Amino acid sequence: MxxxxxxxxxWIAILYLIGANQPADCFAYEPxxxxxxxxxxxQAVVRRPASASERAIAETAEGYSVSGPMDGNRFxxxxxxxxxxxxxxxxxxxxxxxxxxxxxxxxxxxxxxPHRMANAARNYSWxxxxxxxxxxxxxxxxxxxxxxxxxxxxLKETVTTKHIRLVVNxxxxxxxxxxxxxxxxxxASIVPFDEWFVAVSSDEDPENLAIGLPFVALARLCDGxxxxxxxxxxxxxxxxxxxxxxxxxxxxxxxxxxxxWCQCNREPWRGVQEVLxxxxxxxxxxxxxxQVFAILEETGVDQPWDCPRCRNPDKPLLPIYSHIGHxxxxxCGDYSKCIGERGKFQMKIEHADPIVQDLPDVFEIVESHIGxxxxxxxxxxxxxxxxxGAHTVNQCLRTDDCPIYAAQFHMEIYESxxxxxxxxxxxxxxxAHEWNAVPHDGPPVID
Numbered sequence: 001m002x003x004x005x006x007x008x009x010x011w012i013a014i015l016y017l018i019g020a021n022q023p024a025d026c027f028a029y030e031p032x033x034x035x036x037x038x039x040x041x042x043q044a045v046v047r048r049p050a051s052a053s054e055r056a057i058a059e060t061a062e063g064y065s066v067s068g069p070m071d072g073n074r075f076x077x078x079x080x081x082x083x084x085x086x087x088x089x090x091x092x093x094x095x096x097x098x099x100x101x102x103x104x105x106x107x108x109x110x111x112x113x114p115h116r117m118a119n120a121a122r123n124y125s126w127x128x129x130x131x132x133x134x135x136x137x138x139x140x141x142x143x144x145x146x147x148x149x150x151x152x153x154x155l156k157e158t159v160t161t162k163h164i165r166l167v168v169n170x171x172x173x174x175x176x177x178x179x180x181x182x183x184x185x186x187x188a189s190i191v192p193f194d195e196w197f198v199a200v201s202s203d204e205d206p207e208n209l210a211i212g213l214p215f216v217a218l219a220r221l222c223d224g225x226x227x228x229x230x231x232x233x234x235x236x237x238x239x240x241x242x243x244x245x246x247x248x249x250x251x252x253x254x255x256x257x258x259x260x261w262c263q264c265n266r267e268p269w270r271g272v273q274e275v276l277x278x279x280x281x282x283x284x285x286x287x288x289x290x291q292v293f294a295i296l297e298e299t300g301v302d303q304p305w306d307c308p309r310c311r312n313p314d315k316p317l318l319p320i321y322s323h324i325g326h327x328x329x330x331x332c333g334d335y336s337k338c339i340g341e342r343g344k345f346q347m348k349i350e351h352a353d354p355i356v357q358d359l360p361d362v363f364e365i366v367e368s369h370i371g372x373x374x375x376x377x378x379x380x381x382x383x384x385x386x387x388x389g390a391h392t393v394n395q396c397l398r399t400d401d402c403p404i405y406a407a408q409f410h411m412e413i414y415e416s417x418x419x420x421x422x423x424x425x426x427x428x429x430x431x432a433h434e435w436n437a438v439p440h441d442g443p444p445v446i447d
Contacts, residue, residue, distance in 0.1 A: 058093040059086045061175065069093070069178040074109055075229060077179065082112050084119060085168065085175035093178060094165035096132065103128075104158040104187035106141065108151050108166075112177035115149075115199075115216065115232045116209050119173035121166065122146050126153065128161035135165070149231045150196065152246035155187050193247040195433060196229040198238065200272075202257040202289045204264055206234040214412035215253040215284075215425075221418075222426040239271025243281055251282040251432035254289030256368070256410065260307040260332045261295060261321060270301045279402035280440075282432035287369050290406035294320050294397070297377045307332050307371075322374040324391045339391070341367035344416060346387030347395050347409065353383045355398070355405060355427050362387045363420050366413040373397065373406065380406075403431045 060066045064084040073081045085091030111120040126141035141153045164183070168176040184191060197219070199212030209232040216230040233242070235254070243249065254272075257264075273296040275281055285293045295305065298320045306317035309332045325339035344364045349356045373394040376382055383405070384396035396407040405428070414421035 056083075056093065056095050058083060059091065060084065061086055064177075066093070069109075069181045070095075072180075074180040075114065077112050077114050082177055082179055084112060084177045085171070087175055088171050089169055091168045091171065091176050092165050093168075093176075094163065095181075096163050097161075100130075100160045100162050101183065102158050102160050102185045103164065103183050104155050105184040105189045105191060106153040106155075107180070107182040107184070107191050107193075108153065108178070109180040110146065110149050110151070110176075110178065111172075112179070115213065115230060117147065117149065117172045119175055119177040120146065120149075120171065121168045121176040121178075122172050123170040124166060124168045124176070127165050127167055128159055129163040129165075130161065132163045147233065147237045147242055148245055150193070150229070150247055152191050152193075154246070158185065158187060191247070194227075194229065195250040195436070196231070196247070197432075198242075198249045198252040199230055199232045200238050200252055200254045200289075201232065201234050202255045202285075202292060203234075204257070204259055206236060209234060211255040212253065214414075215255070218412050218414050218421060218425050219429060221414075221422050222429060225426075225429055234268075235272055236268030237271075238275065240274050240278065240280070242271070243275055248436075249281070250436050251284070251428070253412075254283065254285040254292070255412075256286055257288030257292070260309070260371075261291070261305045261318060262307040262310055262332055264305070266301040266305060269296060272296060273301055276404065279399065279404070282403040282428075282435050283405070284428055285406045286410050286412060287408060288371070290397070290408055291321055291371055291373055293404065293406040294373045294377050294380075297380070320374050320377060322372055323370055324372060335370050338370040340370040341391055342369075343367065345390040345409075347384050347390065348387040349383070350385045351381060351383045353398060354431050355383060355396070355403075355424065357427050358423055359420065365409040365411060365417050365420055365424075367392075367409050368413070369408060372408060403428075403435050 056066045056070060058066045061084040063079045064082055065080045066083055068081040068083050071081055083093055106126060111117050123144050124146070125143070126138045127135040128138060129135045138155060138159065140155045199215045201209050201211045203211055212232045219225050219228055219230070238252065269292065276283070276293060276296050295318060299305070299318055304317050307321070308323045309330065311317070323338055324341065326337055327339065328337040330337040343366065345367045346362055347365055348362050349359065372392045376394060376397055379400050380397045381400060382394060383398050385393050386395055392408050395409060396405060398405050411421040411424045
């Protein structure tokens with residue numbers, strides 16, 4: 001797959017991937033039963049150019065396809081299914097319909113990477129034209145600093161157009177990439193989209209997104225979730241706006257971290273705090289991800305943070321965060337003289353909860369930490385505590401009113417605990433699915 005930007009100007013790419021005699025809907029996304037029922041009730045499902053008289057136009061990097069975003073293969077990152085532009089700023093991807101077409105919603109799938117915004121549109125808008133010369137912005141599609149791989153644009157009012165184009169003012173990476181675009185005729189069209197989740201990096205480095213990938217790998221080992229989609233994201237980009245955009249994620253996972261909390265910038269955690277306190281999304285935090293949930297719940301980002309090494313014992317800034325123990329003095333972030341839990345340890349179930357369904361009362365799971373949640377925050381309760389040989393008491397906590405879990409252990413480090421890890425992950429995915437299936441006017445009370 002060549003990625004150099006050798007100019008391959010494709011002025012007319014006929015969207016004719018199978019043969020000239022194929023019907024006009026031959027590239028249509030196959031909707032599920034719910035979407036098909038909605039279509040028969042007047043909610044048309046999808047509209048794509050699909051005949052020889054309709055075309056996509058764009059300057060396209062060598063080896064990539066101007067018609068790739070219209071092939072019905074939403075998530076493929078192969079070059080023949082992806083349009084990749086040729087410049088960081090100023091790329092345009094345009095579609096011309098055979099006849100004026102009503103558009104009320106647009107599904108846009110960004111990036112040539114399956115999990116992150118690699119080559120992707122960052123600042124952009126959609127425009128329409130009757131003649132292909134004079135263009136009008138669609139204000140509801142103007143996006144600045146895009147963070148989403150998957151986005152549904154909802155227009156306030158439908159438009160009828162012969163031509164529509166994506167204008168990219170700035171791209172991530174070398175140039176913008178599109179995996180799929182679908183046009184829907186109603187502003188309220190049902191856009192069928194399988195459940196997906198966010199894997200959030202708790203690391204201080206915004207580029208270290210791979211730390212969330214073990215959650216993706218583990219989820220795909222679970223029955224029924226083999227092909228689930230996921231986006232990796234830095235915690236500073238996770239906020240209520242990210243969560244609320246359609247299609248909404250089903251849940252979010254937060255990775256562990258490396259620095260002491262006194263060494264971390266608090267402000268990037270503000271969006272996470274807002275989502276956490278809103279109880280609007282099922283979430284799972286592992287290790288550092290669990291600790292920060294407790295910190296945000298009790299102390300928040302507007303108060304200073306400390307660690308046990310720099311702490312004034314008479315005036316602790318983060319009393320909810322402690323260390324297992326010390327063997328000597330050392331500076332913040334130097335763990336060489338800290339007592340830790342590393343490797344497999346036994347856990348004990350303390351409180352009935354769907355997350356521990358089918359688990360034995362005592363089970364083994366991987367740990368890798370020296371810090372810990374010192375006490376249970378208000379509004380939370382303990383599900384799992386230490387078993388024989390372990391040190392940390394608060395091994396897994398849950399909020400009282402939403403399936404948000406803070407687990408000191410690492411289910412995502414699963415090579416030596418495959419059965420237990422996949423069981424916990426399967427339970428959480430089921431819990432998140434069931435929670436999202438019910439409308440929530442406020443935080444639900446979960447027994």
